[in-house]
Amino acid sequence: MQKRQLGQSDLFVSEIGLGCMSLGKEEIKALSIVDEALDLGINYLDTADLYDFGLNEEFVGKAVKNRRKDVILATKVGNRWEEGKDGWFWDPSKNYIKKAVKDSLRRLQTDYIDLYQLHGGTIEDNIDETIEAFEELKQEGVIRYYGISSIRPNVIKKYVEKSSIVSIMMQYSLLDRRPEEWFSLIHENQVSVIARGPMAKGLLSERPLNKASEKIKNDGYLDYSFQELDKLLPKIDQVTPGHTLTEAAIRYCLQQEVIGAVIPGASKIQQLKENVNAVNASPLSKDEYQELQSITKSSKYEQHRG
Template structure:
């Protein structure tokens, strides 16, 4: 599988990573998904300390312990929680990030994290202090690079201007094209986007709308009604007739030079294989991309702009 550079860093990630949130709580099943991902050429695994309150990191750490050097391991911090207690609070302080990284390193069974990400963020955060924490971790060799996971334009602009982030994780798909407004600024700063949710909860996959959840059937997705989602799928098939839904969705995201990788989740090996096949398929041509942009809504973030 082709690899792409994260910003101007030395990190080269497979153009599809594995979003590990959907690995589940059964370790043997999680390990089989990780093993298959590696077999498919995926070198980029994305988790967070909050996923199953650390259990996800533990599963990944044990699954990759003999192959650590070959992989790009990403995790996140900022959500503070305590063992045995439900819920969490937001804490982007330096003291918490320094503690969180040590806890993640222990659970992952490694002495460094390739990409450490702030798991959210608001404009009210002590952003300078947060950046300082990440820079210190980088200087100490505990992390190689850092990034943020955010869809808030005002937060993104602050980090682009003040920090040395190499990546921004954003929800991005044909059904949620809001990030595109900010791609030129992201590229200008030499940063790259990691696209989460590229299949829009399965709406843009082969699974079909009949298997969508009740909430989507009642309220639609983003600024699409359920009926509009059906129309979108029909239009996608007409705009890119030589591609499956999954191929069209993933190849659309990957067509942007701002995007380094897509990270669809997968809870079954068949899903993982289908997604990998889709990212290795023939890229969309310029005409197909233009048509897909015509038949989908561009959209803009309405909040957190200043």
Template sequence: MKKNRLGNSELFVSEIGFGCMSLTGNYTEDERIIHEAIDGGINYFDTADLYDFGLNEETVGKAIKEKRQDIILATKGGNEWGEGIDGWRWNPSKNYLKNAVKDSLRRLDTDYIDLYQLHGGTIEDPVDETIEAFEDLVKEGNIRYYGISSIRPNVIKAYAEKSNIVSIMMQYSLLDRRPEEWFSLINESNISVIARGPVAKGLLTDQFEQRLKEDGYLNYSNEELKKTLSDLKKEAESYGISLQQMALRYVAGQPAVAAAIPGASKLSQVKDNISSAEVPPLSEELGEKLQRITKEDFYENHRD
């Protein structure tokens, strides 16, 4: 599978990665799914300490234990839970993040994390302090590189200007093209996008009728969504591929994107994801046609 350099780092990630939040919680089944992904050429696995309050990290850590040297392992932090906390709370402080990394290392059963990401963030956060925590963790050898997971323009700009982030995780798909506005800035800053949600919760698959809901999706009404998905499926069929393959190829084909990370809770879904890497890049003509079929949109909040 093609591998792309993540920002200006020495990490080369498979263009189709694996979003681990979708795992089943059944360790035996999850291990089979993860190993199928590795055998299919996927080397980038993305989890977070908040997923199942640490259990997801434990599952991933066990499953990749014997293949750790072949894996680019990413996790996220900044959401604190524990005694005296109702659910979880946001905490991007230096002290918390440095302790959270130690907990993630223990759960993942590894000596280092390849990519550690801030799991959210606002412009009111102590950004400089958070960056200090990341830089300390790199120097201490706990993490190799760091990034952020955010769709907020003012947060993205602040970290692009002030820090050494190598990646920005953003929800991005044919049905959510809001990140495209920021691709030029991201490219110019030698940062890569990690695209989560590239098949839009299963809407961008041939079985989209089963996923439709009355309230539509983002700024698509239900009727708009039905028509858009039908039109997209026709284009995929004329190209001789599935809607899912086309959706993943569109996202992975953007120069700013290093990896698209669909999830999978079944072996068949992993195989479907991997198959998209075998599809040739979409033509410029088809890409432009897909953009005409879908909506160009922008983040309206959290911007100057």
């Protein structure tokens, strides 16, 4: 499988990674999906301390324990849970990050994390303190590199300007092209984008549209009504006759050089195989790519710009 460099780091990740959030709570099933992903050539696994209260990290740790050196392991920090408090709350403080990383290392059964990501963030955060925490963890050898997971333009601009992040995780797909506005800035600063949600909640897969959730049937998806989706999806097939919808979706994301990897989730091995087949499909032609852009909406983030 082809690999891409994340930013200026020495992390070379498979063009498709495994978003581990959808592995579920059944250990045997979760481990089998991770094992299959690695056997298929995926070397990049993305989890978070938030997922199932750390259980997800535990499963990933068990799955990679005997092949740790073959894996680029990414996790996230910033969401905090304390008994007696109402739900998760946001804490990007230096003290919490340096405490939370120890818990992630224990659950992942490793002594270092390849890519440690801030799991959100606002412009009101003490960004300098957060960066200091990540830089100290790098110096200590606990993490190799760090990045952020954010769709907020003002937060992204601050981290690109002030930090040595190598990656920005953003929801990005053919049906959610909002990140494209920022690709030039990100690329100029030699940072990579990690595209989560490339399948747009399964809308860009082989699953029939009538199997979509009731919420999508009633409310549509982002800027698209259900009726618009019903007209658009067949058009995508017409524009890319040599590709399945899944292939077109994943190859669309990978067309941009700034994309380091796409990380769809998979709750079944069959889904995983379809995703891997898609990334191994031939790239879109320039004409196909431009036509896909012409028939889809290039929306922009309206909030968090200042």
